[in-house]
Amino acid sequence: MTFVxxxxxxxxxxxxxxxxxxxxPGVHTLQPRNDGKRAVTVALPGETTxxxxxxxxxxxxxxxxSTEDRDGxxxxxxT
Incomplete structure (x- = not known):
């Protein structure tokens, strides 16, 4: 999953x-990309929440x- x-x-x-x-905190820090945004990719197992x-x-x-999916x-x- 990539967070942007x-x-x-x-x-x-x-x-x-x-x-x-x-x-x-700090385990998955977003990094600058060439398009001016920042992102980090995290490997997550499939079919999980x-x-x-x-x-x-x-x-x-x-x-x-960008999401309305909330857990509290x-x-x-x-995924």
Missing amino acids: LPGEDPPGPVSVVGDFNDWR HSFRYLAAGDYWFNEE ANNYLR
Whole structure:
């Protein structure tokens, strides 16, 4: 699964954190791409459901805006 965000919104480093990485920040940090966005690819097993959020600098937690799939405060995705 590839997680993609705009290049500088929010500013500073951003990690995708979720049940797939034990909610540990910095394990999957989004990196700049040539198209001006930033992304990280995470290998996830097929036919599973995962909860995740993004964590930016300054302890700023936020969700994926392009999905309405929620598990409480978290996004969830099915692979």
